[in-house]
Amino acid sequence: MPSKLDIINDRFEELPEDPEPSSSSTTQKDSRDSLDQEPDPLEKLLQEANALKERGNTEFQEKRWQSALKMYSDALATLPLRPLPKKVTSSDPQDPLKDEFSDNNNNDDDDHTTDNTKDPQSDGSGHHSESEPIIPEALKSSDDPRISRLRSILNANTAACYLKSEDWQSAVQAAEASLKDDPKYAKALHRRAQANEKIGTWASLQASLDDYNAISKLPDLPPTLLKEVKASQSRLPPLIAQRAEADKTEMMAKLKDLGNSVLGKFGMSTDNFKFTPNESGGYSMSFQQ
Numbered sequence: 001m002p003s004k005l006d007i008i009n010d011r012f013e014e015l016p017e018d019p020e021p022s023s024s025s026t027t028q029k030d031s032r033d034s035l036d037q038e039p040d041p042l043e044k045l046l047q048e049a050n051a052l053k054e055r056g057n058t059e060f061q062e063k064r065w066q067s068a069l070k071m072y073s074d075a076l077a078t079l080p081l082r083p084l085p086k087k088v089t090s091s092d093p094q095d096p097l098k099d100e101f102s103d104n105n106n107n108d109d110d111d112h113t114t115d116n117t118k119d120p121q122s123d124g125s126g127h128h129s130e131s132e133p134i135i136p137e138a139l140k141s142s143d144d145p146r147i148s149r150l151r152s153i154l155n156a157n158t159a160a161c162y163l164k165s166e167d168w169q170s171a172v173q174a175a176e177a178s179l180k181d182d183p184k185y186a187k188a189l190h191r192r193a194q195a196n197e198k199i200g201t202w203a204s205l206q207a208s209l210d211d212y213n214a215i216s217k218l219p220d221l222p223p224t225l226l227k228e229v230k231a232s233q234s235r236l237p238p239l240i241a242q243r244a245e246a247d248k249t250e251m252m253a254k255l256k257d258l259g260n261s262v263l264g265k266f267g268m269s270t271d272n273f274k275f276t277p278n279e280s281g282g283y284s285m286s287f288q289q
Contacts, residue, residue: 041139042080042147049075049150056157069161076154080142082180152181152188159191171195189215190225193232202243209236 056071142148155178162171175192178185193211196204212232215221221229259270275283
């Protein structure tokens with residue numbers, strides 16, 4: 001039976017419940033080992049972030065977009081950051097892609113987390129202050145599948161809030177953050193496509209069509225989304241061509257104005273120059289008084 005949070009168009013996606021371990025796979029440990037065993041450091045963070053996500057979902061259903069956005073942002077702040085790609089060595093042909101938390105001034109060959117500044121818990125000599133607890137590396141950044149999946153969902157839900165608030169550029173950025181954790185997440189692709197279409201430039205319209213084409217190749221799409229994808233694939237190409245022609249006309253007008261401002265000092269204008277196509281596929285220019 002669908003969850004209460006499975007609203008129209010399957011806007012939110014809940015994490016599946018962890019399966020119960022079978023008795024045959026459960027290992028036996030003595031009482032001392034059970035007492036000494038440390039709990040999963042990520043489990044508490046996941047519980048806190050999921051609780052905030054559920055509150056955000058409730059706010060979203062009540063159409064309180066900003067309040068929902070705050071809940072999702074707080075949930076993201078609870079989770080570890082996405083690790084940075086490993087630094088390129090001399091044998092690597094290309095630079096790695098930086099994520100949204102990266103620092104271009106990172107010179108530490110051994111630190112591949114998103115925390116590229118000096119450790120705030122260090123006393124400056126490389127040693128940690130005894131008065132401050134040392135944060136486990138797993139809590140600073142993590143690519144644990146549970147964390148990555150929840151980060152992706154939260155960023156996609158953040159994009160939904162920005163769409164409702166008509167903040168198209170922020171919606172694109174939030175969807176892109178979601179796709180860094182899950183490049184084939186249909187909801188994030190869909191929301192980025194919607195936002196880019198609203199931005200309406202030639203480049204953004206083309207990006208929107210690219211996302212719809214990518215969505216169409218994904219398996220098990222909901223019928224409503226599949227219908228919208230097909231409609232967008234038919235609707236966008238003529239809009240892209242129209243926008244490209246409009247941008248070209250606008251650019252030529254600006255170039256003509258610039259040319260006239262320069263030529264005017266010599267008593268001429270761009271109308272004195274005539275361009276005609278030639279046999280080689282280029283243009284021949286002639287001057288007319």
